[in-house]
Amino acid sequence: MEDLLFLAVALAPFLAPCAVVVVAAALARRAYKRLPGNVWHLPSVTTCALVAVMAGAAAFGAYAWGVMSGFYILDPDQMCAARGAQGDHIVTREMLPVSAQCVTPEGAGTELVPDWVNPVILMGLTLLTLALVTGTVAGVRQRLSRRDTRSAFAN
DSSP states (O other), X not given: OHHHHHHHHXXXXXXXXXXXXXXXXXXXXXXXXXXXXXXXXXOOHHHHHHHHHHHHHHHHHHHHHHHHXXXXXXXXXXXXXXXXXXXXXXXEEETTTTEEEEEOTTSOEEEOSOTTHHHHHHHHHHHHHHHHHHHHHHHHHHHHHHHHHHHHHHO
């Protein structure tokens, strides 16, 4: 199980952008097919699901990129030297927000995780949550409207 999790995290930075592009193309196709109109309405459940998948893929891909940024086969001194930090180092890691730092004994740190990683994770999780909530509301509303339609025809 741990090997599978490691494989998912190792491949996510490469597969997540592919998933985002495919889902974005599907969303663009849905938007192109939609009839023009000035009336605002809730997006469909399918559209919300596609947005949720895209946001989740972006967040997981960024998270995996950040986690793998501080992961090297090299020892910490070689890893930190490769990033331009001089001297002996201790590598510190945090999972949220994602951080991996080379810290010298004097306390000076060099961040190994790119600056864009944590904002993308935050935006992705926010959009994922909004898409799930909106999709749930749209699904309930669609279900209620179907029930009202059936009861109108039954009378």
